[in-house]
Amino acid sequence: MAKEKQFVTEITPQGEDFSRWYIDVIKKAELMDYSPVRGCIVFRPEGFEIWEHMKDELDRRFKETGHRNAYFPMFIPESFFQKEKDHIEGFNPELPWVTEAGGEKLEERLAIRPTSETIIGHMYSKWIQSYRDLPVLINQWANVVRWEKRTLPFLRTTEFLWQEGHTAHETETEARAETNQMLDIYRDFSENFLAIPVIMGQKTPSERFAGAVDTYSIEAMMKDGRAVQAGTSHYLGNKFAVAFDIKYLDRENTQQFVHTTSWGVSTRLLGALIMVHGDDRGLALPPKVAPTQVIMIPIGPPKMREQVVGRVDELYAELKKAGIRVKVDDRSDVSPGWKFNEYEMRGVPIRLELGPRDMENGQVVLVSRISGEKRVVLQSDLTEEITRMLEEIHVDMFERAKQFRIDHSHSVETLDEMKSLMEEKRGFVLAGWCGSEACEKQVKEETGATSRNIPFEPAEKKTKCLVCEEKAEHTVVFARAY
Amino acid sequence: MAKEKQFVTEITPQGEDFSRWYIDVIKKAELMDYSPVRGCIVFRPEGFEIWEHMKDELDRRFKETGHRNAYFPMFIPESFFQKEKDHIEGFNPELPWVTEAGGEKLEERLAIRPTSETIIGHMYSKWIQSYRDLPVLINQWANVVRWEKRTLPFLRTTEFLWQEGHTAHETETEARAETNQMLDIYRDFSENFLAIPVIMGQKTPSERFAGAVDTYSIEAMMKDGRAVQAGTSHYLGNKFAVAFDIKYLDRENTQQFVHTTSWGVSTRLLGALIMVHGDDRGLALPPKVAPTQVIMIPIGPPKMREQVVGRVDELYAELKKAGIRVKVDDRSDVSPGWKFNEYEMRGVPIRLELGPRDMENGQVVLVSRISGEKRVVLQSDLTEEITRMLEEIHVDMFERAKQFRIDHSHSVETLDEMKSLMEEKRGFVLAGWCGSEACEKQVKEETGATSRNIPFEPAEKKTKCLVCEEKAEHTVVFARAY
Known part of the structure; x- marks a missing residue:
């Protein structure tokens, strides 16, 4: 077996080739290495320790807000995926299947979890009988697998590490409050622990989690102007409750479906961290996650x-x-x-x-x-x-990243304006949108940018759709994204 | 979907049916639940938190002794298993195989890790070139899968959680010192954190880890007198180094193979904890791991x-x-x-x-x-x-468990003596052994007990093999085991 040189000797400047810069830095700083398995990376100690600091801090915040950890099997019977129609449509193309085990062909194929709503829904239906059993506030730290066509270390790998929160509530109001609370925890964590400013908002229907009623995200800007979705929180309504029969006897003694949420962040945060703060000299780590401060x-x-x-x-x-x-x-x-x-x-x-x-x-x-x-x-x-x-460096890094985002945020009225802007400049584009999937799709086809989210607090309110020029229902952030 | 009753209403007394007692307790105390996947359990928050306390404490001890965490892919290409002959023989019957993914049949089947010596060996061969790169001291917290025929919650599940340490060293002396150090950390952790007394010793060749030169274990006695192997530490010699070409240039500028070790404990510790301390009133948790003290x-x-x-x-x-x-x-x-x-x-x-x-x-x-x-x-x-x-309760629990082990430890000279003893009594049996596989096998066939280990400090030294009556090479602890 040939020995490889451990270090690349130089770092490509960001301005010359941002993608090369990224790979040079993460290899040279020994954060990761490629593995012999397609799309899977090895998290080396220097990279993994950053994740450990993130994990410890998030775990503390989850527990502070009443959540407890549990662990569910990573194998999910094929039949489970059939129960929620949108969910299977979204995830089916990316599933790996175990078909043989212990020397025999399995009667039912087992998927490896891409996310755990189905198996957790199944268990919740056994555990929840009465309003007294609610809310259920559970989180899981786990590995998940999505068989992606194109992969990129940390940002999109076949196997990755994440946490997935899964909660069940009596009412929609409570479940929505949970969804918002967790999104805000992610925002606060990003800004005050990772020094990454983010935009909070709601995803458009086409960008929703497969099976969600509403998906919310935090979006961060990388130094090449592209976006990374750094965390998501979903209000799932009754959809999984109906699919998995998660019912409870309410205070009036009537059977009701629970309202569920799920929320997660993953090791892609490592990629965002590197691309937000790094420069031509290499990595720049915010003090709170740096293995060596x-x-x-x-x-x-x-x-x-x-x-x-x-x-x-x-x-x-x-x-x-x-x-x-x-x-x-x-x-x-x-x-x-x-x-x-x-x-x-x-x-x-x-x-x-x-x-x-x-x-x-x-x-x-x-x-x-x-x-x-x-x-x-x-x-x-x-x-x-x-x-x-250390505290001042944290603030300095956050302010620099925020200024970078301000300098690379644009506002347009029309698709033509956006097209010419995106040819010259990098960054986020604020624009009005009528709410139709057709207009959203046209933006993507003509500019390569996707809708990132509908910010809770946009810099300005747009009145006309950038494509059809009809009344804007929403003001949307568009960007090319990882 | 039918709702199940959440609690069983009574706990079977230990003396009536120990296995029933065990299942009753872990269900009623909500430590786990069965899952829809064969042999896999759900670790519910009350059970998972015990594991979290174990994990935090072990992780602290590993880091204190210079180890760092990393994460390697859970998929292992089939060809990797072919490289170390003993390893594949040991693990092949228990592997689950991913054969399809992303809508296509894979060119090479991927096993899900039962342990990670192979893929880690492959990576070490890339990372290690010189004695300056040694030692490599890495640990991984991960899920692993072994397709077991018979399963039992916590003690033997298809998927389980564990840590696996993998280290590489210049010399046999150093690698053996590491093997011993980690075994002793496990002993100290068992006794001083879990209040579980254990017997440290070396495994006989037939009970060795598949691919090890020497395997060492700590063995604990459950309240039904059966043994649980609570942790193992392996000296792997050059075997994986040769199989995966892990070489370094030594201080005299000569290519050498590294010496490797691996060591692990798993969620089966939860099963041991429950079976060592529990009684007819239910669970009894040592203070240091109790979710509620x-x-x-x-x-x-x-x-x-x-x-x-x-x-x-x-x-x-x-x-x-x-x-x-x-x-x-x-x-x-x-x-x-x-x-x-x-x-x-x-x-x-x-x-x-x-x-x-x-x-x-x-x-x-x-x-x-x-x-x-x-x-x-x-x-x-x-x-x-x-x-x-809390400190006194810890000591009290440890002393009770130790006294129980003393009361259920026996010593025999012959196989006949052992057979009649094991018909009447539960527990560990100390006996002499000539070192032949045939004699060891005969003990197993006639008594159901296996050799647990060759204790470093046996209560007495035996001189004759209990089977053939030839000279005893070793004094061995035999017991029925989980």
């Missing part, structure tokens, strides 16, 4: 080495104790300059340099990965200074 | 209700703040006695009762689930008293 690099002539490294180790212990994710690179066979480039490429938020002069003055130098700003701070204040700087 | 029950006449519940809520807030997993059951439509039974059945370690008299005296009553001991303690000392009592 501070890299400490001792500097100076060999005769001072032992003394400097000794002091670095003391400061390391102090930061570590304060819960900061910190590492020391005290290798003597590579230069400080090489290390600077290496950790910039890996996206470490803060570089700490300590040399003989700093020793004398009781100082260290802190450098921000995102702005390049240098701060000389007292060693005696180090933990507070680092904590503050 | 303290259940608070207000007591007294309706006129005092508001006042008592108010005080309970204050104490609840205090305990919660101290990080204790506590719940209040202040329902007025069920009696305190009903609640006492309910939470005993659910295995909650401590029941806290507070009534009007306790209010007057500034006291509460604490009752241990495992011993029934009652303590009257001052409300002002509550957090410390509860913390201490």
Whole structure:
């Protein structure tokens, strides 16, 4: 078996080829590797740890709002998919099938879950009898599979990791409140944990989850101007309740169908994170998810080495104790300059340099990965200074991403305007839409952009459909999307 | 679809039918439910949370010893299994196969991982080139599938959850040290977190992991005297390195094969936990994994209700703040006695009762689930008293389980002795073994017991094989096993 070179040696500039840049960065920073299975990637420790930080934070927020985790089988009998018509239409083309097991052909084929509404609906019908059993608030962390034609690491892989929340409620009002609550948790998490500004809104009917009554999303802008749907929350009405007979005896002793929701985010968030924050020097990781938040690099002539490294180790212990994710690179066979480039490429938020002069003055130098700003701070204040700087870098990254989105957001009145705009410029386009599928489809065919969502708070309200020029029912964000 | 009754109404006594007892308890305590997929169960929130506590603690220990998590695809190309002969022989009969996906027949069938040595070996061969890349210390939390003929909730399910550590090292010495280290982490975790005493030892060749050079295990005794293998750690030598060409350039610039290990524990630990600690009143959960550690029950006449519940809520807030997993059951439509039974059945370690008299005296009553001991303690000392009592309950549970094992451990010289012993008594049997597969097989055929392991520290050293009466090479623990 041939050995491959572990690193690509250079990163393609974003402006030259954004797709190449993306692959260069995630390979070189060792976030992932291709696997021998079509469309499946390996999440290497540096990439997986980012997901772990996301997972821990989301899990905490889910539990805070009363949800509990459970685990359902990944195999779904074929007959289950037949029960909800829209659901099977949407997912059937992407299902992998287990047809043989334990040396025998199976009587009924088993799909591997692309999502779990069906099997969870089946179980809920057993668990829910009375209004006293409601609400059911369950989340699952799991792997799912969708046999995609075109794949892209993190953003669209055959197997991926995600969480899927599945809740059941007495009333539509409660279920809609849950749908909104979870969408808002996703927004808050994106902005305040990942430093990714997002647009909250409702999906158009053609972009709805297969089987949903209403789908809501948060949409983020990548540095090539394309959109990533970073999370979705669905109000499923009674559709799965009817398909799986999930009924309860209400407070008036009458049988009713429950109202269900589902909501999820996945490892595609890793792709969004990289494409929102990265630059030509490589990865740039927001402090709250960075596996290493501070890299400490001792500097100076060999005769001072032992003394400097000794002091670095003391400061390391102090930061570590304060819960900061910190590492020391005290290798003597590579230069400080090489290390600077290496950790910039890996996206470490803060570089700490300590040399003989700093020793004398009781100082260290802190450098921000995102702005390049240098701060000389007292060693005696180090933990507070680092904590503050990490918080400031988070804000800085969020503001930069937001400004980028503002700079690449456009507004049009007509399809012609949109076409010429999209030839020259990247980004999101705000436009009016009459609500007809035909007009939406025409936009896609002529510009390559799809409707991302109908924002809750559009920058302006449009009055005319960009295609047919009839009255606009909605103001829509269009964009090319991953 | 027919609605099922949610609860079975009674628990079969252990002495009457241990298997029925087990199923009754796990259903009634809502730890799991059967699924529509053969041999697969649903981990309900009460059961899954126990697994989450186990997972968090193990993950912390793995990271403390330098391991990092990663994630590899669950699909394994058929050709991969052909590369290590023993491995395919062991796992082939249990594999499920994906043969169709995305509407097409696949060119090569994909197995769903029963374990990941093959695909991880393939990736390691790409990542490892030099001794500088070693050791590689990676763990994965994942679902795996083994198409078992006979299944039993938690203990043997078609799909289950586990962690699998996979490491690669320069030398045999290092790899063996890793194998031992992880086995000892499992032992320590079992004893000090799950309150389950275990026997550490080496598996006989016939019970080795398919593809291992040496397999080590920890073995626990259930309350019916049967054994559960609660964790395994394997030294794989060069076998997977040769099969997947995992080579490195050593310090003398020579190509060498790496030495690998793998180690794992799974959701079968849930089954062991229940069968080690449970009794005729139901589940008994060790404090460190119990989803609820303290259940608070207000007591007294309706006129005092508001006042008592108010005080309970204050104490609840205090305990919660101290990080204790506590719940209040202040329902007025069920009696305190009903609640006492309910939470005993659910295995909650401590029941806290507070009534009007306790209010007057500034006291509460604490009752241990495992011993029934009652303590009257001052409300002002509550957090410390509860913390201490949880620790004592842990020790109490461990000591009871250990005493049970001592009471059900036997020692024999001959197969006849063992046969008559196993007809009357349950438990583990220590005996000498010459090392031949034939003798081991005869024990199994005539007693139903298998060799569990060759303990590192047997209670006594046997000199003669129980079957052939030749010189004993090893002293072995035999038992019927799950």
